[in-house]
Amino acid sequence: MQRTPEFTSVEGAYVALLRLATEGSEHHITARGNEAREVIGVGFRLTDPRQRLPYLAERKANPVFQFAEALWYLAGRRDLEMIGYYAPSMRASSADGIRLGGSAYGHTLFSPGGSTKQSQFDQVVELLLNEPDSKRGYLPVFKAKELADRRNPDVACLAGLHLLPRGGQLHMVCNMRANDLDCGLLSDVFSFTMIQEYAAIQLGLELGTYTHFIGSAHVNDRNAERVKRVLGEAESRPITPAFSFPAMPESTEGATIAHVLQHEEALRTNQLRYNAEHIRSLGLDPYWEQVIMLFELYRQIQHDQTVAVDPSLMAALDPGLRWLMERKWASCATAGGAL
Template sequence: MIFNHFHDAYLYTLAEVYHKPQFYNQPRGNRSREVLNYTYGIESPIERICYVPERKTNIIFNFAEALWYLSGSNNLDFIHYYASNMSKYSADGRTLTGTAYGPKLFAYGDKRLNQWERIKEVLREDPDSKRAFLSIFDASEVLQLENIDVSCTIGLQFFIREGQLYMSSYMRANDAYRGMLSDVFSFTFLQELMATELGIEVGKYYHNVASVHIYETDYVQTKTVLSKAKQIGTVPAYPFPPMPLKDNRSDLQVVFEYEQQLRQGTITLKPVDIDRLDIDDYWKQVILLFAVYQSIQQKKVIDHTLYQKLIPLYQMLVQQKWESYFSIIMEEM
């Protein structure tokens, strides 16, 4: 199946796995519904989110996870700040192994291979190449039940076809309700970033999963999302902003610096501070999201001055995710 946006692909997948499961099973004791060998494509990978309000898409975590990968870090403290439940996957309380894709991208194996730069070289040397494969799953990972953090993603493959960058992801397993939401966001974000570094347009994205499943703990939420989706149709309320058509690496470094300082609490930012940054507006919006999140984490409120500077799409997503905080804002206005 080919869909225009991830929104459509996500809802279709939820319905297929929930209503037409191929198997009922309970890996590691967790009851689930499962479909094997599942594939779909997305015409416009930039449209990488679900718009159903009841799904409460966490746009801040989505950007944080993609940037965590791009930072090359496996440190728990980075991603734990945005999703505290990630700590349960860490064996030593400090790092993550299977879940942390960054080291696989930029320092793979004993040779610490920078796969990101290598596949760029492959595609520049031979634009028609079928060798631009980025490995994530490591055969040395412990597969026994003692290890809760095994890489779900086998790898990502890039193709230049008719002047556009196509990408295929290959996953051994994907949680349709939870994991797919953040995985497709991160993978298509990487696809778009690679396209800007190669100076070409973004082509289609293909999602290939050996085992796509929904756990019993998410059955009620799945039914709610599918029910509410019928009321909003398939057209996104606002388009997702495209990444600047340039080499974004210098802007990304600024984002990394400010993300770390906001996360560690060494700075606070006002809208004027972000406006003054010498980076594209696209990346200023990402820093704004992290600044909004700092106010949520530290003060348990939404900083209204920062929130008002977000583009309408991000405002909508933040309000959907942290709906209870906005009653406080309305009382203060």
């Protein structure tokens, strides 16, 4: 029996699934007005879940949004005020214009609830600390009641996450009821592997493999041209950019996430502006300093509407993040090219 295909990074899995849905689609579907090509029941495994960013110029992955969404999840939030700033299109999925429902995975996973007043995540961590080989470390997200209202604009695509400590490593299996391969897959894998790494730290384990299973894997017809360009780039480029994503600090805890988000809010609301020297004085690990730098660069793009962002901040970014920012926004490319 063939095991789930393995890749060292999300980029390899992303390209392989795009090719599968483009060249070997099983169905052409129309769901909620979106025409798409679909394959049913596919999956992959990442041997190094930290390599969670794709370096494809045609895709123009957005590391600002990806870090923002991961932090939004880890903080257990569901508000549009934060996530809508980084992804205005998500506002269309809100029933009341204030908060999100099923897609606010972090609220389901990390918000305290029930008689224990513990989050699902904390309960599973406690279980696994006491029963390291347990098979019960499952974090369900999708709820049957989400289907009760057929007008519900925001039904969870994530069914659940399964934490499995084995041999000193924390492995995780993700089950998706559906994944938009061109848009949703990349941000989902980024956030879920961040949750996996955060969980590994709380359990005192090394990071293991990440396995991703999808019920409906699809590419929307409206994105077909971009997908074609991405596949063309992946096939034709002579050298694949090689950047290594750093490890999350072992000191990371809930208070760390809250501290980072204090600075995120100040920048998002344009109350403060930071330079590289200021960010280095905030008392954060260099890993999280990089995230604040991304948020400050985005503040400059959104609030200052600058022609060229601060070149000292661009110079201070890790090479992989700088590469992505330069390709995502012209103002970053101008600054990067001037260094």
